[in-house]
Amino acid sequence: MRLKLFVAIVFSTSMSSHASEVLDRKEFTFEDLKGLAKASAASPYSPPVVPATDLIDKITYDQHWKIRFKDEKTLYPNGTKAPVQFFYPGRYFQEPVKIYVRDNNNQAQHIPFSNDFFDMPSDSPAQNLPAGFGFAGFRIMRPDNKPDWISFLGASYFRTDGPEGQYGLSARGIAINTGMSQPEEFPRFSAFWLGPADKQGESLSVWALLEGPSITGAYRFELSKDNKEAKGHITSVTANLYMRADVERLGIAPLTSMYWYSEKDKTIAKDWRPEIHDSDGIAIHTGSGQQIWRPLNNPQSVSTNSFIDENPKGFGLIQRDRDFSHYQDDGVFYNKRSSAWIKPIGDWGKGAVQLIEIPTKDETFDNIVAYWVPDKPARKGDEFTFSYDIEWRPLDPRSTTLATVVNTRQGLGGIPGQPIPADINKMVIDFDGAALKGLDRDSGIKPIVEASNGEILEPIRAYPIVGTDQWRLTFDYKQVNANPVTISAHLINKQGKAITETWVSNATVDIK
Known part of the structure; x- marks a missing residue:
């Protein structure tokens, strides 16, 4: 797995003490989660305290991936066919999250963190990790613990391996002040509830609490894989957002990807491979019916492009070039990287699809972000609800009338x-x-x-x-x-x- 240097991991946040107190209850509904998020937004933000930061910092990237979840500890929430395994904390995933499993009767049970879930080398710094930590995130495996197909790890990031089994671009819960002169804020999912799917054909339903200095949120994720219509996985998202403070740029349904160079601008890099990118363009289907394709750039300075629209039909970061010979990379297979298509549910009103491009000199940095910015300002005390599907597809939906x-x-x-x-x-x-x-x-x-x-x-x-x-x-x-x-x-x-x-x-x- 290639390391993605998510800046979000450094600046993510944690649950307040009030939230932790409420979460210890056994009965818990999604309405409880919404109430918790709303109450948290009305309270002052409490920055996280990570115990033993010096020790956790010693769990480097290489050491982190030597820590393996024990297959026999795999969970199947409420008898689902979705095998769940957990991620261990480390240098790039320091702040722990709480994980609960829930049943059809809204009974939630906390899964306490323990080293007993993991195999690790005897000289691993993780052997000395003190009590008080939680898991870094979780992933859903295929049957018989075959490779995972979706993971939630780091701030509010999540991603799937798409229709061809190759991880690439990511989604996240929210984007706050991305691409601006002021520091970007990275709220995080501080707790997850894993439970039975709400609809036939789905693998798992996940609820999540989002917390950050300027925002809180109650999220519902319905997860399904191998959807025939989309020819890939689908993540159905409902985000109930509560503003803790004013936000200048609120990014809904954000996607994050990597673009270094392609056939269009291959003079940028001297790497031996002809092209290197997880996505090569952004596609937009506007509310008026126009279809737009904008190839990505690796700019010399941060670039922001806005596509004004009303009630968009869809947008996404797309990997249209799927020819292996154009990449010649038989290690990470850029030709198999998934595209992600955001399909809004309901009317989103006026706003803009915004594309942020950040300079990069290699392939380890996710330098592309795309999201929807509502026309309505995001002010302290405001509430927003957005629902959408993320279709993890080979390509964006093709028109029958337009080339x-x-x-x-x-x-x-x-x-x-x-x-x-x-x-x-x-x-x-x-x-x-x-x-x-x-x-x-x-x-x-x-x-x-x-x-x-x-x-x-x-x-x-x-x-x-x-x-x-x-x-x-x-x-x-x-x-x-x-x-x-x-x-x-x-x-x-x-x-x-x-x-x-x-x-x-x-x-x-x-x-x-």
């Missing part, structure tokens, strides 16, 4: 064989889909390319790629200042109707 982007490439501008123009780049976009089949150069297909903070240069060409049903759009562009050029492009038929999704990008002239 989609399959490749984006960037390079030197100009015409081969002629002098290379200064400060001009070329963009090449390939589209594929049923809407393009049978079309040729005489079909009246026209490109629509627009730019702000830059200039699109003639000629703009759109034509079928020889031997395929795909179409290629090419154009040169130049910047007018140091800021990136914002470009949008799509193809229309002779009736003026869009036949492709809308490609958008923040492009710079940086090919030398």
